[in-house]
Amino acid sequence: MKLKTELSKYVMVIATVLVILFFTIATGGKLLFAQNINNLIAQNAYVFVLATGMLLCILTGGNIDLSVGSIVCLVGAIGATMMVQNNVPMGISIVVMLLSGLLIGVWQGFLIAYIKVPPFICTLAGMLTWRGLSNVVLQGLTISPMPDKFLNMFNSYVGDIIPATANVNETATVVGIVICLFIILYKLKARADRTKKGYENPALRDEVITDVILIAVIMFFMIKLSLYKGIPVILIWVAVIVAIYGYITSKTTIGRHLYAVGGNQKATRLSGIDTKKVFFFAYANVAFLSGVTAMIVMARLNSANPTAGTNYEMDAIGSCFIGGASAYGGSGSVGGVMIGAILMGVLNLGMSIMGVDANWQKVVKGGVLLAAVVFDVVSKKKQD
C-alpha cells in the first residue's frame, strides 16, 4: 500500500526513464550521445522557462495563459528593432525588453485579477493582440543577425579549465562534483539543524536513496557535457530561473498562496489572504518570464521574425500537465514540470533521430498529454 502511494508520486519520473530507455534502444544509443544531450538543453530552454511561469497560473485553478508565445514574439521584435536597426546599447535594450514583458503582464494580470476577465478569454485576446503588434513592429520582416555580444550571452559555453585536453571540457565535471558536494552538505546541515531545534528528521535511508539517484543523474549529465563542448551558458540561465521559482513555490508564502488559491479559493480568502493579488502575481510573472524567453529564442534563432513563438504556449501548457500539475489547480511542482518538459523534449528528439514524420510526432505528443491528464483526473476521482 505504502509502496504504491510512493510509486504513484514518481509515476512521471518512471515514465520518463522508460521513454528514455526506449529511445536509447530504438536509436541504437544515439539519443545519449553527448551532442544530443546538449541539443536537448538548447532546443528546450524556452520550454523550461515558459512552463515554469505557466505552472504558477495553472496552480491558481487550472488557468492557462495563451498569450505567452505572442509575447515572446513581440518582445523579440522590440529588442531586435532597438539593437539591430537603431543601434541602441544592448544593456538598455535588455532592460526595455524585460520591462515590456512585465508591462504586458501587469496589464493582463490587472484585467484577470481585478476586472475579473476570464483568463482564457483575456489571454486569447492577448495572443492575437501581441502577435499582431509584433508584425507591425517588424513590418512583416525578419530582423537578423543579432549582435555577437548578445548571442554570446546565451549561445556560448563555459570555458575549459584544462585547455590542453582538446576533446574534454573538465569544467563541467568539476562543476558537477561541486554541485553534488553542495547537495550533500546542505542535506547534512538541514538534518543537524532539525536535531538542534528538536524537530523530527525524515528517515535517513529514504533521503540517501533519493540523493544517490539525484547525484548519479547530475554526474552522468555533467560528464556527458564534458565530452562535448562543456556547460552551455543557456543551461545556467535555465537552472537559475528554475531554482528561483522552485524555491518560491516550495518555500515561500507567495508560493503557498498560489497553491492555496488553487486548492480552495474561498477558504483562502477567508484565511485573510488577498486572492486577487495572487492572480495578479501569477499573470504578471508569466508575461515577465515570456520576456526572458524572448531573449533566449532570439539568440537561438539569431533573428526576430513574425512567426517566432508560435505554439510555445502549447509546449508550456503540455509540459505542466504531463509534469503532474492538476488541471483543477492546487497541485504540481516546478520539479514535476521540468520532468514534463524533459519528457516532451526526449519525445521530440528521439522521434526526430528516428526520422518519424513530423505529423505523427504531433499525434504521439497529443496522446501523451491526454494520457497524463486522464491519469490525473482518474487518480483524483479514486481519492474521493
Place this chain on the structure above:
Amino acid sequence: MAKNLLEMKHITKIFPGVKALDDVNFVVEQGEIHALVGENGAGKSTLMNVLSGIYPYGTYEGDIVYDGEVQKFTNIRDSEKKGIVIIHQELALIPEMTIAENMFLGVERGQKFNIDWDETYALASKYLKQVGLKDSPHTMIKDIGTGKQQLVEIAKALAKNAKLLILDEPTSSLNEDDSKALLDLLLSFKKQGLTSIIISHKISEISYCADTITILRDGATIESLTKGKDDITDDRIIQGMVGRKMTDRFPKRPADRRIGDVALEVRGWTTHHPVYTEKKVVDNVSFNVRKGEVVGIAGLMGAGRTELMMSVFGHSYGANTTGELYINGQKCVLNTPLEAIQHKLAYVTEDRKGNGLILSNPISVNTTLANLSDVSNKFGVIDIDKEVNVAKEYVKKLKTKCPGVMQNVGNLSGGNQQKVLLAKWMFANPDILILDEPTRGIDVGAKYEIYCIINDLVSEGKSVIMVSSELPEVLGMSDRIYIMNEGHMVGEVKASEATQESIMGTILHTKSY
C-alpha cells in the same frame, strides 16, 4: 373517509454512520394538505427524497404505497411520471431563461430535434393563469422576484400533471403578503382535488392551511395530528419537535473562569444578499460577547446567522453592509478577512469543505494558512520544519486522529477535519472566535472533545460566539443565547433561564416580516 393517496411504511434509511430515518410511517390522504414539521436534521428532507426517488429503491428499507400500488422509484423522473412533484427550498430555476423555458426544461414540447415553441408558450400561459401570475411567459426568471419565482415553480409542477405536490419551506424567502397568497393558492388547489405536503417551520402557516400535521424528530415519527380530531396546540407541536431528554453530554466549565468586559459589540448590523441586492438578509441586528463568555446564536437554517457572522468577519458575505462594530470598546471597520484577523477575530466556518479547508493539502499546510507569518521570516520564506512542528502540536492538543501531519485533510473523517479547522484558527491566535455549527456532521465523541476545546478557550479569557442549530448544544454550552429568525434578532436569554421549548417557541411565534 377519503382514501389514502400515499402510505410510506416502516421507512428506514441509513447513511454511513447515521440512521437518518428509523422506521418512519407517513400517511397522506387524498385531497388534503399535510404538514410535515421537525427540527433541522429531523429527517424531513430525507423522507421526501426517499419518496421522490432521489434515494432510489433499494437504498432504503420499507415500502412506498402510492395510488394503491407499491412503487419502486429509481430516479426523480419515475416519481414525476406518477405525479409526485417536489419543489425544493432552493429554487431550481435558471435565471437566464424565460419562464416558459424553465417550466418545460427536460420535458420540452414538440419533437426532440424540433421544439414547438408556440405550444410551449401557450401551455405556459395557461398554467401561469392557474397560479394567478400575470407576467408574460417570455419574461426572464432573473427579472421577477422570489415570490413570483415560487409561483413559477408551482406552475411548472402543474405542467407535469402533479397529483401530489411537495413544497419544502415554500415561504422561507417570501414576505407576508406573498406567503399568504401562496397558501391561499394551495387551498384553492385543494378544492380542485390536489394533494399537497408542506414542510414548514411556521406554526401560523401550518394551522392556517394544514389538515394533518406529522411531527418528525431524530428520524422517527412522533405523532400525526388531524384537524378537528386532535387537539392541535402550538405547545404540543413544539413539545413534539424538541422533546428529547437533555443528557450529560456537555463538559463542566471550570469554576475559576471569569466573565470580563465586552470584547465584541455589533450594533444595527444590516447586510443584503450579494446577488439580489434589494433583499435584506440581516436586518438591524445588535449583539455582544464578553471576555470569557460563550454566546450561543440559536435559530433555524436560513435565519441569517451565518450571513451575519460572515459579514462581521471582514465583510466576507453580503452587499451594502452597514452597522457599527466595536472591539474592546474601540470602533473598528473591518473590510477584509485579513483586517478581521489582525483585530484578533476568527471565523470557523460551518462549511468546512467549501469554505474552510484545502482538502487536497496536508494537515500542516491547512493549520498555518491563516497565520503564515508566524512560521515564516520577513522575506516570506516559510520554515517548513517549524510548520510541521506547529501542526504536530495542535494534533496532540486537539487529539486529532491522523497517521501524520503530512496526511491530506481530505482523507480525514469529519470530526478530525473539524479539529484541523479549529487548529487553523487557534493558531491564528484570536481573542474572539466565531464558531459556526462547530459540531455539524461529527460523531458524539468528537463533539464532546470540541466542547472541551471551547471550554479551554473561554478559560483563557477568549470569547466564543457559537452558532448552532442544535438546541441542546446551545443550551448546554452557552452562557447567554441570542435567537435569530429571518434576519432579525428576536430574543436574548440567559442560558440558565432558557429551555428548548421556550427557544423554539420564540422562533416559531415571530411573525413573518
